[in-house]
Structures are given as structure tokens and as C-alpha cells.
Amino acid sequence: MIEATSTSRRKFLQQIGYISVGFPLLTSCIGEPDPVIATRVDYEGSLPGSMRGAKTVNAWLQVLEDGSIRVLSGKVELGQGIRTAIRQVAAEELDMELDMVEVQLAETGLTPDEGYTAGSGSVPNSAMSVRYAAATARQKLLELAGEKLKTSFDDLILFNGSIKAKKSGDSLTFAEVLNGAQIDMEVTTPVKIKSKTEHRYVGKAVPRTDIEKMVRGEQVYVQDLRFPGMVHARVLRPPGYKSQLVKVDEAGLATTVSGVIKTVVNGSFVGVITEKEYQAVKAERYLREHTEWEDNTSFPEQKELYNHIRSIAEPSSNVKNEGDVTAAFQGNSTVKATFRKPYLKHASMGPACGVAMYDGDVLHIWSHSQGIYPMRNAISAMLGMEVDKIHIVGVPGAGCYGHSTADDAAADAALLAMELPGKHVRVQWSRTDEHTWDPYGSAMIMEVEASLDADGKITGWKSDVWTDSHSCRPNGDAGTLLDARYITNPVQMKSRGYLAGGHRNADPYYAIPNMQVNAHFFDGPLRVSSLRSLGAYTTIFAIECLMDELAEKAGKDPLDFRIAHLTDERAVAVIQKLREMTAQVTLADGEGLGYAFSRYKNTAAYAAVAARVAVDKATGKVAVKKMWAAVDVGEVINVDGLTNQLEGGMIQAASWTLMEEVRFKDKEITSADWNTYPIFRYPDIPEVEVALIDRPDLPAEGGGEVSMPPSGAAIANAVYRASGTRVYELPIGVRKV
Amino acid sequence: MPEFTLDINGAQKTVETEPDTPLLYVLRNDLAINGPKFGCGLSQCGACMVLLDGRATTSCMLSVSSIGNTEITTLEGLVDDNAKLHVVQEAFVKEQAAQCGYCLNGMVMAAVDLLNKNPRPDDAAIREALQFNLCRCGTHARVVKAVKRAAKTH
Numbered sequence A: 001m002i003e004a005t006s007t008s009r010r011k012f013l014q015q016i017g018y019i020s021v022g023f024p025l026l027t028s029c030i031g032e033p034d035p036v037i038a039t040r041v042d043y044e045g046s047l048p049g050s051m052r053g054a055k056t057v058n059a060w061l062q063v064l065e066d067g068s069i070r071v072l073s074g075k076v077e078l079g080q081g082i083r084t085a086i087r088q089v090a091a092e093e094l095d096m097e098l099d100m101v102e103v104q105l106a107e108t109g110l111t112p113d114e115g116y117t118a119g120s121g122s123v124p125n126s127a128m129s130v131r132y133a134a135a136t137a138r139q140k141l142l143e144l145a146g147e148k149l150k151t152s153f154d155d156l157i158l159f160n161g162s163i164k165a166k167k168s169g170d171s172l173t174f175a176e177v178l179n180g181a182q183i184d185m186e187v188t189t190p191v192k193i194k195s196k197t198e199h200r201y202v203g204k205a206v207p208r209t210d211i212e213k214m215v216r217g218e219q220v221y222v223q224d225l226r227f228p229g230m231v232h233a234r235v236l237r238p239p240g241y242k243s244q245l246v247k248v249d250e251a252g253l254a255t256t257v258s259g260v261i262k263t264v265v266n267g268s269f270v271g272v273i274t275e276k277e278y279q280a281v282k283a284e285r286y287l288r289e290h291t292e293w294e295d296n297t298s299f300p301e302q303k304e305l306y307n308h309i310r311s312i313a314e315p316s317s318n319v320k321n322e323g324d325v326t327a328a329f330q331g332n333s334t335v336k337a338t339f340r341k342p343y344l345k346h347a348s349m350g351p352a353c354g355v356a357m358y359d360g361d362v363l364h365i366w367s368h369s370q371g372i373y374p375m376r377n378a379i380s381a382m383l384g385m386e387v388d389k390i391h392i393v394g395v396p397g398a399g400c401y402g403h404s405t406a407d408d409a410a411a412d413a414a415l416l417a418m419e420l421p422g423k424h425v426r427v428q429w430s431r432t433d434e435h436t437w438d439p440y441g442s443a444m445i446m447e448v449e450a451s452l453d454a455d456g457k458i459t460g461w462k463s464d465v466w467t468d469s470h471s472c473r474p475n476g477d478a479g480t481l482l483d484a485r486y487i488t489n490p491v492q493m494k495s496r497g498y499l500a501g502g503h504r505n506a507d508p509y510y511a512i513p514n515m516q517v518n519a520h521f522f523d524g525p526l527r528v529s530s531l532r533s534l535g536a537y538t539t540i541f542a543i544e545c546l547m548d549e550l551a552e553k554a555g556k557d558p559l560d561f562r563i564a565h566l567t568d569e570r571a572v573a574v575i576q577k578l579r580e581m582t583a584q585v586t587l588a589d590g591e592g593l594g595y596a597f598s599r600y601k602n603t604a605a606y607a608a609v610a611a612r613v614a615v616d617k618a619t620g621k622v623a624v625k626k627m628w629a630a631v632d633v634g635e636v637i638n639v640d641g642l643t644n645q646l647e648g649g650m651i652q653a654a655s656w657t658l659m660e661e662v663r664f665k666d667k668e669i670t671s672a673d674w675n676t677y678p679i680f681r682y683p684d685i686p687e688v689e690v691a692l693i694d695r696p697d698l699p700a701e702g703g704g705e706v707s708m709p710p711s712g713a714a715i716a717n718a719v720y721r722a723s724g725t726r727v728y729e730l731p732i733g734v735r736k737v
Numbered sequence B: 001m002p003e004f005t006l007d008i009n010g011a012q013k014t015v016e017t018e019p020d021t022p023l024l025y026v027l028r029n030d031l032a033i034n035g036p037k038f039g040c041g042l043s044q045c046g047a048c049m050v051l052l053d054g055r056a057t058t059s060c061m062l063s064v065s066s067i068g069n070t071e072i073t074t075l076e077g078l079v080d081d082n083a084k085l086h087v088v089q090e091a092f093v094k095e096q097a098a099q100c101g102y103c104l105n106g107m108v109m110a111a112v113d114l115l116n117k118n119p120r121p122d123d124a125a126i127r128e129a130l131q132f133n134l135c136r137c138g139t140h141a142r143v144v145k146a147v148k149r150a151a152k153t154h
């Protein structure tokens, strides 16, 4: 079941007032020894950013009538398993069984506004907010129970939804303790949290429960929503980014396609609503052949892309300048190289989908958006509708790996639902639209130069990055939504979005006395936004390939050379771990082993990745045989969930590195389906192995993006070992080796 | 609109729809079956796979009028009458072989078809049998493990 949309079997206490519900656990426990309760320690660090707008316990957690807990998170499930991680953390602090905790993910008006589910931020923000809220709730529940049971704090045991006085044996469920109320106190430090050495769930491989729902074909995705009387729609996307509708001739539509309810033309936005879904597919096809457009879109020549990028870049801006790079380069030998990465697609397996219904007062939207609150602001601006008249329910879609098309499909559904009040309108995107209208990961260039002294130490480093924006996510500016750019009185995006994402990790994490980073921003030909790890995939590709060249020039082992430039023992530890993992590898003829390291954002999780590749001497074909990752995310919440993300990250990055490139010609994006934008298939998949270094006492960082940046460089470095050819331009494909 | 009677998961179901409607739309919309997914509609990704007379087949470009009395099995139909999962489904749960899980239907279908033909496939045979099925989350390595696990218990 989609928990976000079903009415839960459990009702909020607040809505029903006091109910006395006997709780079976303690009854059944009579005669059994009391459970041993873990010790608590004071947490005095900072509270997560997500708590700034949601300070109280009840914003994050509510007690239900049967004493179980509902946790509220403003994040959405993207396949990263966040629901399970949050459940683990709450159950841990409240000493409950996992199935006593249900997790309500993003819904406006119900869950906290946590912005976007992005940047590997779900664990550090949402899960940690839940930890501190649950820990605060525990203290408060004990305090209240002490008063009611007329006993001291030390006499109480809180376990699995009840609190029991040891001496008298009397007990109360959480619901009885609260007597119809919720805990509305603010969470403040110090918070008494469970000692991490005594964790039952956190740090363990707790299986996700949604996978069984998936294999049974239960309702999981926004695509699976069905409402009584729901109608279907398709939007006719223009032929190019800059197209304007001249004429639409729908005279013959109703006689050609049955079930047409309405064609909606609003400026250059054309949508069609039908009774059944396939009718909408046919109607869209009909309209495509019966519209005229004026089209000023024009793309540069594909082979000129990187020259074009340089030609349109703004004057460079300096983002880091330490020491004196120019002086460091003088009198030392330097190594210099230029690396290029093409536009990449999110390429979700499930094209975007949105459902909306306008009930005459409130517009309801079901969406797999990564940020329902920010999207609500954008839709409000586009429709000129009050924010509190828009209600959005977050429902999982297929994995999206950054800001893709979910918000645009929700906007489509919103525009069409406003034209047909009282009906649920479901908009499904086609594969071609998903591929051609996706906001891609920017094409990038990175020039790097470094100097070595006589002892083989790097004395200076200079990075120059050419990049477009790395986040054009929805916000209060309507122009962040595709549709707003085509309706009557169109608006374009006002800002350039998050440009700084482009030079993420452009300054090496190594101890180098003189360092300079310059960014050259451009407003490129293709639509862009955030793709998993933003600019770091490219910047680390460049840095770690150059590190390999530098190591070779210095006559050093590539891992030793990296370690010699690191002062952070956690960084050294993942590299040492990786060395151990690959120590027994034997290479066949034509094979090579390559390494790379990065600390994501230079402030978050650590990853060292190795790749073993085989290069076919005759054809130049590169095959990635195996990849290893040694990773430190600080405190691990779910071992298996994290491992799954890291494995998937390596495989996805290997696919980017070897074969992916968005292609375009004249006015058209020609990478329009899976044949014209091939990604890895089973025969291409490397074996993957992950080792985690768990540090329970350090902050928990997210792992969703961490294995991606070093993966590209590790493969390129392995290709060099196997073939003697250095890779400077992605994808590696066949032609470059 | 014409009627079509289909043999789905061991039951006869009649639907009223236009003859050119692809089977996928009939399953998902007329019969409220969630297993097969819309991934491309171009027979390129495998998300929409069902078993037709036991063979894993994409359903997104196959018109309902062409089905006749072919036996159709969907993901839901692999579960037995006692709600017990098929060994392949069970193995996917055990190996936690999903991230977003959108591709999972096709993977399970292709794996069931494979094990029916070759009960003890090696790595290469599994990869070959699943090569039509795309996964963007990179869950492939776990899926291969799941298929191996299923083969052992088959």
C-alpha cells in the first residue's frame, strides 16, 4: 500500500481523544524478567538543519492510539531505503520493535518541510532529526509516566510502547501516558540519546520491507495510483526548447480518436485528456501531426561542443586561492591535462508521472517530486493560486538520481486538472519526452595543472572548471517549471540555479600548499539541473587521473603517493582498506587495475574505489570486470541499504564512464530512447564489492552519491594500466583507447 | 468497443477496449494489475514483461487483439494460492535485490523464464538471459545473486 495516500488503520490520538487501549506486551511479559535498558548519553552537538523549521517533537513523531509511533519525515523514498533507516533510528531511541514504528513520508501540511531529498542529505537531516525527536520524546514520556505512576525516574522502564514501574508492576502505554495529547515541546540540546555501543538496529543490515511489496506487485509507485473516475492525459511537448505554437488543428481529433474529453491549449502548452490511457497516446500522436510550430532552437555541432562551451563562458571567477600557485609552478616540473565530460541523462527507468485533482477549492497533487514544498511554491506561482490551496502528496516513482522530470509532470497534471474540476487527471510522460526534456547533468571541461618538487611532493595545484548550473530545481519562481515557459504569458527561470555545484570537489582534498580554483560558468545549449554528485564526478575524474600521472612521474605507487599527500587519517584508512581488498588480485593479459579517492564535497563521506578492466587489444573495447569501494560515512545506519547504494553508484558511474553521452543535431536531441542513449546492460556489469568502515561516534553522512566521483577516475586509471592510453574525454567507449 | 477475453493468472477476464490497445495498458488500467510497468513503450527495457505461455515477453507493444487464448502470467500470478512467493520472488527479497524496484518486474519474469529452461544457469547464462532488462539503479549484481539463490532452491 502507498502509506502516504491510504487512510491509516491507526488514527491520530488528537483526532479521537482519550482511548484506553490495553497493550499486550507487558501482560504477556508478566513473570518474565524486565528487559535490560541501554544507557543514555548526552548529545551536545548541533541539531540538523531540518529541525530549524520543525523544532518540536510532534512535528517529527506522534503517538498512535495503540501506543505505536508514527514518524513524519519530509523526505521522499527514491529507492535509497530512507524509510527503513528512519524506522531503525526511531525504534532504537524508543526501545521499540521495528514494526511498532510506521513512517509517513512527505506530504504538505502533514510532514516537516525538508526542502529537497537530495545531496545525500536524508540520513544527516531527516534520520538525525528523528533521532533527537525520539530521544526527547522518551525522556518526556518517562517524566510524565513518573508523575502518573507516582514513582521515581529510576523505577521506570520504557519498552515497546509502554512504561512500567518496576516496584509496583503498574504500567501505562504511551497513549495512556499522553492522555490524548502529543508532545509539543521543543527539541533542545543536550539530548539524552542511546549509547551507540548498545544499538539493536542502527548499524545493522535491517531489510527493507518495501521490497516484498514490490515483488508481490502491490501498489508502490505514483504510476500505480488509481482513483475512481480517473482520466488520462498526455502533453504534446514542443519540437524544440524554443518552439512556439503557431496553429493547432484539432477538428478531426474526436472522429479519429475515441474517448477524447478535452484538448487544452494554453499558449504553447498543448495537452489532451481522454477516458482511457491509450486513447491519450493516440490523441497526442494525432495532435503532433496537426500542429504548426515556429522553432528557433539551434544547437552547436556536437563535435564542437567543448569549443562552444569555452566560447560562451563568462569571465572566470576565482573560487579558491591559497598560497601562490604561479610561484609554485616556477622552477618545478608541472603536469597539465584537460578533461571533458559530455551531457549525461538521469535516464530513470520510469518516465515521469503526475496525478492531480481540483476539488473546486483545493488542488491535490500526487507526485514523485524530490521536494514537494518547493514544488508547491513553483506551482502556486505558475497558477497564481494560494500556496495553502495546494496539497501535495509525495509518492515514490522510479529512481531519479537528481532533479529530473517529476515536477514537470506534476505541473502538467495541475494545469490540466484545473481545466476539469472534480476529476483525477493522470499524466504519463513518454520515454521520448523523458529522454529529450530531461534536465541533464551539465557537460564540463576541467583543466588541471600541478607541480612536483624533487622529492615527489605536489607543491602547487590549479583547477579551471567550465560548467553550467547544477541545480535548477523548483522554487517560488514559476520559471523553474517547464510548463511555465510555454503557457500564455510565459516566464523563464529568473536565476541560474546552483552554479557552485559545478566546482564541487574541484579543490583536491590533498595537502597542497599552493592551490587555485577558477570557475568558468556558461549558459549552455541544453536544459540542465542536478545529476547525482553534481560536478564532483567530473572534478574528481580530472583530479584523480592527474594524481595517477603525477604518481607515475614521481616514480611512486599510486596509493602511496595519495597517502603521502593526505593528513586526514580517515582518508588514509579507506585507501589502506582498498589496498587490502585488492591485494590478491591477479591480472590477466590486457587487464589493468586503477584507483581513485575522494571525500565527497571535501566535508562529507570518504570513498576509495578500485576498478579492474580488460581492454581488447584488437578492438579497443573496454570491459569493467570488477569494482571495489572502501567507504567511511561516519556512523552507519543501515549496512545493507548503504552497501546497495554504493554498489549501484559504482555501476551507474561505470555506465556513464564507458558509454553515455547525450547527442544532438540541429534543433533536435537525438538521444531519444534506449537505443540512441545506450546504458549498461547485464553483460557490461562489473562484479562489485564494498567494505564499510563504521564509525558510530562520528556524524552519519549520506551515501547516495559517494561512490560515484571516484568510479570514473578508477576506471580511466585502470584503462591506462591495461592499454598505456590515458583517457581525457568521456565516455571512454571504444574510440578513445 | 469490442470485448476480449483473456486468460490471466489462471482466470478468464473480459475487457472492453479498442483492439490496438497494448496488453500492458489493459493489464494496468482495465485490470488494475501493478506488476508490469510502463518503462518505454518501445520494447527496449523489459519493465513491462509478462509470461506468455511461460515465455518472458514485453507487453507494451503487443495489441490486445493479438493475444487470443495465450496464457498470461504476471508478477502477481507467480504467487501461489496460499500467498506464498515464487522462489524467484523469494530470492529477490532475501538478496534485497532492488533499489527503486521499478525494473524488478521484468527481472523476475526473465529469471523465471530462464530457470524454466535452464535450472542451473551460471553467471554468464544469467547475464545473457537478463540482458534485455535495463536497471538504472545498478542493482544488477544483486539480481544475479538472487537468480543464483533461486536456482539452488528451485
Ligand code: FES
Residues within 6 Å of the ligand: B037, B038, B039, B040, B041, B042, B043, B044, B045, B046, B047, B048, B049, B058, B059, B060, B061
Ligand atoms: S515498457 Fe515495454 S519494454 Fe520498456
Ligand code: FES
Residues within 6 Å of the ligand: A079, A349, A398, A399, B098, B099, B100, B101, B102, B103, B104, B134, B135, B136, B137, B138, B139
Ligand atoms: S532498481 Fe531502480 S531501476 Fe532497477
